[in-house]
Amino acid sequence: MSAYPKIVVTPPGPKAMELVKKDESLISPSYVRFYPLVVESGKDCIVKDVDGNEYIDFNSGLVCLNVGHNHPKVISAIKSQCNRFLHYSNTDVYYNEVVNLAETLSEITPGSFDKKAYFGNSGTEAIEAAIKLAKWHTRKQLFIGFISGFHGRTVGALSFTASKPAQRRHFFPLMPGVTHVPYPYCYRCPFHQTYPDCHYWCIDFIDDFVFKKYVPPEDVAAILFEPIQGEGGYVVPPPEYFERLKKLADKHGILLVDDEVQAGMGRTGKWFAIENWNVEPDILCSAKALASGLPLGATIAKAKVMDWIGGSHASTFGGNPLSCVAASAVISVIKEERLLENATKQGTYILKRLESLKEKSEIIGDVRGKGLMIGMEIVENKENEKPAAKKASEIMTRSWKRGVAVITCGVSTVRIAPPLTITRELVDAALEIIEDVVKEVEKEE
Numbered sequence: 001m002s003a004y005p006k007i008v009v010t011p012p013g014p015k016a017m018e019l020v021k022k023d024e025s026l027i028s029p030s031y032v033r034f035y036p037l038v039v040e041s042g043k044d045c046i047v048k049d050v051d052g053n054e055y056i057d058f059n060s061g062l063v064c065l066n067v068g069h070n071h072p073k074v075i076s077a078i079k080s081q082c083n084r085f086l087h088y089s090n091t092d093v094y095y096n097e098v099v100n101l102a103e104t105l106s107e108i109t110p111g112s113f114d115k116k117a118y119f120g121n122s123g124t125e126a127i128e129a130a131i132k133l134a135k136w137h138t139r140k141q142l143f144i145g146f147i148s149g150f151h152g153r154t155v156g157a158l159s160f161t162a163s164k165p166a167q168r169r170h171f172f173p174l175m176p177g178v179t180h181v182p183y184p185y186c187y188r189c190p191f192h193q194t195y196p197d198c199h200y201w202c203i204d205f206i207d208d209f210v211f212k213k214y215v216p217p218e219d220v221a222a223i224l225f226e227p228i229q230g231e232g233g234y235v236v237p238p239p240e241y242f243e244r245l246k247k248l249a250d251k252h253g254i255l256l257v258d259d260e261v262q263a264g265m266g267r268t269g270k271w272f273a274i275e276n277w278n279v280e281p282d283i284l285c286s287a288k289a290l291a292s293g294l295p296l297g298a299t300i301a302k303a304k305v306m307d308w309i310g311g312s313h314a315s316t317f318g319g320n321p322l323s324c325v326a327a328s329a330v331i332s333v334i335k336e337e338r339l340l341e342n343a344t345k346q347g348t349y350i351l352k353r354l355e356s357l358k359e360k361s362e363i364i365g366d367v368r369g370k371g372l373m374i375g376m377e378i379v380e381n382k383e384n385e386k387p388a389a390k391k392a393s394e395i396m397t398r399s400w401k402r403g404v405a406v407i408t409c410g411v412s413t414v415r416i417a418p419p420l421t422i423t424r425e426l427v428d429a430a431l432e433i434i435e436d437v438v439k440e441v442e443k444e445e
């Protein structure tokens with residue numbers, strides 16, 4: 001029996017509600033909170049709230065804590081950097097911490113070619129840098145993005161983000177030149193095809209319709225994609241998808257920009273999710289789990305692509321030394337603790353258990369994922385397969401109240417993304433609660 005979760009007061013407890021009330025009067029209302037979890041502290045896979053409840057963290061602080069909360073090696077690296085220097089803008093001077101990290105990232109990112117790195121402070125900044133770099137290098141202005149993609153909220157990245165209208169409403173005009181095409185979401189194929197009989201029509205569609213009718217391919221700088229859609233619903237493309245996308249890009253001399261902000265840093269059992277498809281992108285963006293919660297975004301490109309000149313792009317805090325040493329520690333921990341292997345091992349086990357739950361359940365339409373990036377799509381029933389957003393939300397909230405912090409994505413998908421340090425014991429404890437809650441919600445139909 002696992003000692004966790006520990007629920008001592010039905011959440012949200014009184015202290016949590018006090019803070020939530022204050023937050024409402026002081027903090028920007030643009031956030032959408034999943035539930036009133038008020039964090040007091042975290043340790044490895046456990047997050048504690050201000051009322052003393054301890055939850056199994058099945059979303060890793062919005063997929064940022066791949067090595068768990070407060071890993072001692074990450075904390076120690078940050079503390080010793082604090083004693084040396086907190087800041088000196090890398091745009092103006094040099095320091096070891098940023099160069100060391102660039103060297104390690106160059107080793108672990110796909111492709112044995114020479115690479116260069118640009119550092120910003122977030123996922124959206126990593127994407128902005130990639131957009132500007134693609135424009136600079138190619139001198140072209142058009143881009144291809146994907147429906148349901150999420151790449152951030154600054155105006156360039158937002159021009160690609162297409163997962164919910166609320167993210168874009170009242171913010172037009174965005175950056176011109178982005179054409180969105182359907183993502184290979186086989187469970188709900190936008191072309192109503194079935195894999196593999198479709199013969200990857202979603203790729204041919206880009207070539208035969210988009211490029212032949214309205215987007216001149218010779219004017220396209222890059223195709224920006226998530227290797228697994230995150231906010232869009234944990235959608236996993238079929239086996240040859242990216243190989244075919246790369247062929248198409250190569251045919252027209254278009255760059256591939258891989259957004260690994262959510263799927264990278266070991267989450268899928270590989271350093272970067274695109275390795276599951278054996279494709280080497282020209283530009284790769286990382287953030288979130290890169291520095292274990294400290295602000296850091298990295299845009300890593302083929303050295304020959306990152307050919308912009310002094311003054312073309314920079315950021316005062318980008319490559320902050322604290323974030324850089326945290327990121328280097330994260331990479332060491334993933335190697336030393338063999339967390340890629342653990343992600344695959346625990347992920348395979350979770351998928352198997354959820355698959356068998358799906359067999360018995362009327363409201364689980366699809367279970368998919370790689371490593372510890374797993375989605376369970378909730379439907380009204382298996383016949384009509386209609387997305388059941390309210391039920392997914394009920395499963396999320398009730399799981400949280402019973403001690404498992406999971407969140408949703410897409411329209412009705414429960415996302416399972418614990419730290420890569422998760423143990424079988426905690427997985428079992430969390431899955432028992434989730435399975436129970438699914439059965440409960442199903443009965444209430």
Ligand SMILES: Cc1ncc(COP(=O)(O)O)c(C=O)c1O
Nearest residue numbers: 122123124150151152230261262
């Ligand atoms: C795939 C992907 N790209 C970009 C971003 C934006 O990252 P940030 O919120 O750090 O700007 C996110 C955030 O969820 C993401 O999931």
